[in-house]
Amino acid sequence: MKLSELWHLYEADKRIQGYSPRTLNAYVLQNKMLMTELGDPEIAEITLPMLKQYLAKQAERLKPSSLGHRIRFVRSLFRYAYEETYLTSNPSLKLREPKLDKRIPKFLVEEDVIHLKISCQSLRERALLELLYCTGCRVGEVERINIEDLNWENCSIVVNGKGSKQREVYFTIECKVWLRKYLTSRGDTCKALFVTDTNPTKRMAIPTIRWALKRLADRGEIETNVYPHRFRHTYACQLLDNGAPLDFIQGMLGHEKASTTQIYAQLRGERRREMYRRFF
The missing domain is CATH 1.10.150 (DNA polymerase; domain 1)
Incomplete structure (x- = not known):
């Protein structure tokens, strides 16, 4: 073969x-x-x-x-x-991955989040920002959300994560208000939660979401690099600061392995150091 x-x-x-x-x-x-x-x-x-x-x-x-x-x-x-028995032996069996440096996830401090909120100039920007900030969703999960996936009564969304695995995430009342304002302002029939400005019948793709956040950060003159996954790290950090156990955070983030979530345990000390450097 x-x-x-x-x-x-x-x-x-x-x-x-x-x-x-x-x-x-x-x-x-x-x-x-x-x-x-x-x-x-x-x-x-x-x-x-x-x-x-x-x-x-x-x-x-x-x-x-x-x-x-x-x-x-x-x-x-x-x-x-x-x-599948196409080979009698596996030539890749002894291949080993390189060792990786353990990196502490980068997060946004509260000051940056406030600046981003103030810099929003459209309902879509504010709704997108609120959703990323309070759900911890991956950018690919946000891209795939449809309006029908939202449960307004419970303030929850069923998202499709990695490996087509579904999980329920929750959003705040503040996020609910901005999502409703944004959806009410739209005159299209697209099923996607977020659509493009130029073509309201087209789902907002990942590169467009990234670009929208970059534009928002530039407008707010935020020196920190702002990208979708940074909101996910910030979400985990907020949960840690509020005393949430790691197994709960694991479920909220949709991590299959506990070891993936364990790295966020380092955020508690790193966040304190970041706040000290910024404000002292």
């Missing part, structure tokens, strides 16, 4: 498992880079040294985290080939 044939079988398998189009597109790119380096050999001819040589070239220009994505794809591809 050729590498290209294996890829088509692998991709079909992931589609059946319900992998998102964004994840599949990332895999397409990963496979293209692998085949650019190796060509299209018989998969039985692919060895561990060949894979290491490919990854070593990638390591010259990639951050450890990005290299880790490459390695995980290669391991997943050849693990699939082995488990």
